[in-house]
Amino acid sequence: MPGKNKAVFLDRDGVLNREMGDYVCRIEDFYILDNFEALKTLQDKGYLLLVATNQGGLAKGWYTEDELAKMHISLKETYRQHGVELTDFFYCPHHPNFTGDCDCRKPKPGLLLQGIAKYDIDPAKSYFIGDRERDVDAGTAAGVKGILINSDQPISEILDLID
Numbered sequence: 765m766p767g768k769n770k771a772v773f774l775d776r777d778g779v780l781n782r783e784m785g786d787y788v789c790r791i792e793d794f795y796i797l798d799n800f801e802a803l804k805t806l807q808d809k810g811y812l813l814l815v816a817t818n819q820g821g822l823a824k825g826w827y828t829e830d831e832l833a834k835m836h837i838s839l840k841e842t843y844r845q846h847g848v849e850l851t852d853f854f855y856c857p858h859h860p861n862f863t864g865d866c867d868c869r870k871p872k873p874g875l876l877l878q879g880i881a882k883y884d885i886d887p888a889k890s891y892f893i894g895d896r897e898r899d900v901d902a903g904t905a906a907g908v909k910g911i912l913i914n915s916d917q918p919i920s921e922i923l924d925l926i927d
């Protein structure tokens with residue numbers, strides 16, 4: 765039986781905050797993009813907003829879980845000030861060269877499947893906005909429609925792709 769809720773999954777770097785190369789390691793380099801109105805529109809349509817991000821920099825020791833948590837709190841608080849609730853953050857802390865294979869690193873669907881299970885989501889009514897092919901592939905593997913945008917492209921430009 766499909767879940768009761770619908771969601772828009774969001775990649776982090778290049779979608780919610782500015783793309784900075786491999787990983788954003790320091791909160792000083794964390795520049796939050798202005799997608800407030802666009803995400804408010806999606807929220808008002810009844811979509812849960814869930815973040816799904818590869819954080820292989822954790823496996824590499826480039827930053828800690830605490831530093832990552834600070835970035836996510838900053839993201840959540842900034843969006844909240846604009847009336848947008850980012851409901852949850854799902855991240856893959858692994859990297860194949862350091863921790864071996866896992867089920868959650870995109871293009872694997874694990875992060876999306878976690879969100880789908882936790883929030884009783886119907887994947888057929890849900891979307892994944894990302895700036896890499898691997899985001900679209902992860903979405904497809906989870907039964908969610910992937911939408912590819914350019915890095916740092918305003919989400920407002922692709923809103924008409926979402927019912």
Ligand SMILES: [Zn+2]
Nearest residue numbers: 856858866868
């Ligand atoms: Zn993983």
